[in-house]
Amino acid sequence: MQPIVRLSGIGKTYGAGETAVSALVDAELDVFPGEVLLIEGPSGSGKTTLLSILGLLLRPSAGTMSVHGRDVGKMRESELAAIRASVFGFVFQGFNLFPALTALENVSYPMRLKGTSVKSPEAEARRLLELVGLGERMKHLPADLSGGQKQRVAIARALGGDPPVILGDEPTAALDSKTALAVMELLGSLAKQHGRAVVVVTHDPRLERYADRVVRVEDGRVLAPERPSQRTSLAGHERHAA
Ligand SMILES: Nc1ncnc2c1ncn2[C@@H]1O[C@H](COP(=O)(O)OP(=O)(O)OP(=O)(O)O)[C@@H](O)[C@H]1O
Numbered sequence: 001m002q003p004i005v006r007l008s009g010i011g012k013t014y015g016a017g018e019t020a021v022s023a024l025v026d027a028e029l030d031v032f033p034g035e036v037l038l039i040e041g042p043s044g045s046g047k048t049t050l051l052s053i054l055g056l057l058l059r060p061s062a063g064t065m066s067v068h069g070r071d072v073g074k075m076r077e078s079e080l081a082a083i084r085a086s087v088f089g090f091v092f093q094g095f096n097l098f099p100a101l102t103a104l105e106n107v108s109y110p111m112r113l114k115g116t117s118v119k120s121p122e123a124e125a126r127r128l129l130e131l132v133g134l135g136e137r138m139k140h141l142p143a144d145l146s147g148g149q150k151q152r153v154a155i156a157r158a159l160g161g162d163p164p165v166i167l168g169d170e171p172t173a174a175l176d177s178k179t180a181l182a183v184m185e186l187l188g189s190l191a192k193q194h195g196r197a198v199v200v201v202t203h204d205p206r207l208e209r210y211a212d213r214v215v216r217v218e219d220g221r222v223l224a225p226e227r228p229s230q231r232t233s234l235a236g237h238e239r240h241a242a
């Protein structure tokens with residue numbers, strides 16, 4: 001199976017000279033369609049850096065990277081922006097919703113801005129909010145929604161334009177544990193139903209039960225990035241151990 005994203009020998013150094021920080025060293029990682037990939041590791045280990053590179057928000061300092069088989073290393077910013085908008089949906093810890101916009105507007109506006117091929121962003125936003133179970137809350141402002149509901153709006157927004165990869169940086173960290181598991185289950189089901197890849201950075205090992213694969217990042221190194229042939233047995237093992 002061809003990966004959607006392939007990172008090979010990826011390194012990232014912030015700053016220069018004496019204050020240079022080597023945040024990522026020689027990272028290898030493939031993201032496959034339909035999988036839920038969890039990225040775990042201690043604070044400061046390089047998880048956000050890895051996810052940002054994966055989502056084309058940050059350029060690596062070393063290594064090669066391809067998206068749908070195309071080398072993105074030498075692309076101009078405008079080309080990267082187009083791939084970023086069509087391939088990746090982002091979900092963040094703090095939801096990042098516009099406070100003055102309703103749930104419906106929070107989902108439909110970015111679709112308009114992205115210039116996706118969606119004919120009616122508003123109709124599509126309604127469909128997505130129903131998909132995440134918020135059909136009854138579309139006209140509410142974020143302030144009038146619970147944490148889990150806000151995060152579901154953010155997930156609906158990330159799904160706008162139907163990107164093949166959803167990236168989440170600690171998307172459940174601001175939620176209570178029951179809601180966190182529900183949000184993770186939703187992300188997992190979205191991957192299973194639509195052949196999407198879902199990549200989630202987390203500190204919470206309880207989310208492992210929803211993952212096909214768990215990768216650890218320690219001290220800027222991605223540990224044991226296994227290939228898909230090993231995937232089933234590894235996921236089974238980790239589920240068992242959990
Ligand atoms: N813009 C930056 N400039 C300089 N150093 C940075 C920058 N961003 C991150 N770093 C450093 O790079 C390393 C990795 O940071 P990163 O944010 O990727 O870690 P993380 O695993 O996401 O941590 P956390 O779990 O706390 O979010 C850390 O040592 C951090 O201090």
Ligand SMILES: [Mg+2]
Binds near residue numbers: 047048049
């Ligand atoms: Mg982080």
